[in-house]
Amino acid sequence: MRTLLLTLYLSLFSLLEAGVLQDAIDKAPAGSIIKLPAGVYEGSIVIDKPLSIIGKEKGVIIDGMGKGTVITSKASFVTLKNLTIRNSGERSDKVDAAIKMSSVSQCEISHCVIKDCLFGIDFQLVNNSIIADNNITSKDFSLGLRGDGIRIWESNDNIVKNNSLIKSRDLVVWYSNGNLIEGNFGEHNRYSLHFMHAGKNIVKNNHFAYNSVGIFFMYSKDTIATGNVIKSSLGATGMGIGLKDVSNFILKDNTIIYCAQGIYIDRSPFEPGTYNWIEDNKFLYNAEAMHFHSMSENNIIKNNVIMGNIEDIVNDSRASKTSRNEVVGNYWDNYSGFDRDGDNIGDTPHKIYQYADQLWVFNPDVKFFYGSPVISLLNFLAKLAPFTKPLFILEDAKPKVKIKG
Numbered sequence: 001m002r003t004l005l006l007t008l009y010l011s012l013f014s015l016l017e018a019g020v021l022q023d024a025i026d027k028a029p030a031g032s033i034i035k036l037p038a039g040v041y042e043g044s045i046v047i048d049k050p051l052s053i054i055g056k057e058k059g060v061i062i063d064g065m066g067k068g069t070v071i072t073s074k075a076s077f078v079t080l081k082n083l084t085i086r087n088s089g090e091r092s093d094k095v096d097a098a099i100k101m102s103s104v105s106q107c108e109i110s111h112c113v114i115k116d117c118l119f120g121i122d123f124q125l126v127n128n129s130i131i132a133d134n135n136i137t138s139k140d141f142s143l144g145l146r147g148d149g150i151r152i153w154e155s156n157d158n159i160v161k162n163n164s165l166i167k168s169r170d171l172v173v174w175y176s177n178g179n180l181i182e183g184n185f186g187e188h189n190r191y192s193l194h195f196m197h198a199g200k201n202i203v204k205n206n207h208f209a210y211n212s213v214g215i216f217f218m219y220s221k222d223t224i225a226t227g228n229v230i231k232s233s234l235g236a237t238g239m240g241i242g243l244k245d246v247s248n249f250i251l252k253d254n255t256i257i258y259c260a261q262g263i264y265i266d267r268s269p270f271e272p273g274t275y276n277w278i279e280d281n282k283f284l285y286n287a288e289a290m291h292f293h294s295m296s297e298n299n300i301i302k303n304n305v306i307m308g309n310i311e312d313i314v315n316d317s318r319a320s321k322t323s324r325n326e327v328v329g330n331y332w333d334n335y336s337g338f339d340r341d342g343d344n345i346g347d348t349p350h351k352i353y354q355y356a357d358q359l360w361v362f363n364p365d366v367k368f369f370y371g372s373p374v375i376s377l378l379n380f381l382a383k384l385a386p387f388t389k390p391l392f393i394l395e396d397a398k399p400k401v402k403i404k405g
Helices: 020-027 356-361 364-369 373-384
Strands: 005-007 032-036 039-042 045-047 051-055 060-063 071-073 079-081 084-086 097-105 108-110 113-115 119-127 130-132 150-153 159-161 164-166 171-174 180-182 185-187 191-196 202-204 207-209 213-218 221-226 229-231 239-244 247-252 255-257 261-266 276-279 282-284 288-293 299-302 305-307 311-315 326-328 350-354 391-396
Touching: 020 032, 020 039, 020 045, 084 097, 213 221, 311 350, 311 391, 326 391
Parallel strands: 005 032, 032 051, 039 060, 045 071, 051 079, 060 084, 071 097, 079 108, 084 113, 097 119, 108 130, 119 150, 130 159, 150 171, 159 180, 164 185, 171 191, 180 202, 185 207, 191 213, 202 221, 207 229, 213 239, 221 247, 229 255, 239 261, 247 276, 255 282, 261 288, 276 299, 282 305, 288 311, 299 326
Antiparallel strands: 350 391
């Protein structure tokens, strides 16, 4: 494809005139590179051919003037780079966004600043494309009324890397497979990362803090999440990682700290004969390290560090069958056994029971007293001289005694 370098040197007065950028796009041959000098360009532009729009310097602004989507692309091989994109419309039913791409491939959006846009980047049926190094914020609405910072829908084999999403709503990956989500940063969002009906995705080295939920996986399978740091998920049920009806997952080397719930497991693995691997993670200083809901068996929970949590394991359903998970080789800071042969494996299993202090699991009203001296005393007496039989939850047959390294 022949590439034409089309550089626009226009006065600021001209830049503010309606349709200048759209006119340049319409006149440019396919494959052109449009390099824009600093200035404000009117948005609501439509790209219908392969080309690149690149900010030649800082201060290149494409302004949607509060109407609809700022940039709509209907062509493959489109690059948008070094732009500030602002001021989309406010209609959720129209998915008013900074950038919307649909039914295309081999596109790139990089090094852009997106602000005061309801939705950030909306991918629909987009494959083999890159979203990288962008800074994205939504409109200054309440959390539920904001749009998603990045929305990946029925889009496969894309790279979403090193983006910053702050005060957006969600980064969603729905009905999409084979995507790499790496090195992204999210703060003060709802779901920093939300998957639904998605498979064979890789989620690595992301950092999420002060969101309602860090990462939530629903109705998905065959996915790896590794090296992620999730901290300070907000609210009484603020969640680090959630697994609902998912199968064949690997969660490895993640750190979940200062959350209400470290990991939430609901009917996972879902498909018969499958497993989930939860290995080498750190669950630190959460209200609950692991929360089981509904039947969840065949999880392999191995070599994790479980330290400083108020509750290590919570089972809110007697049908969860938590004892049918393979739990081995984890470090539990409240393990009370010995290691007489010095092999760093406890001489006796670490068994976890549900005592009277966990009455709040089945009666939420009791949670008002959670952590109070009354509940602590009740828990002490229940363990010293149980007046009801404690409920066995699970055991680690070979608990580690020390953390190495």
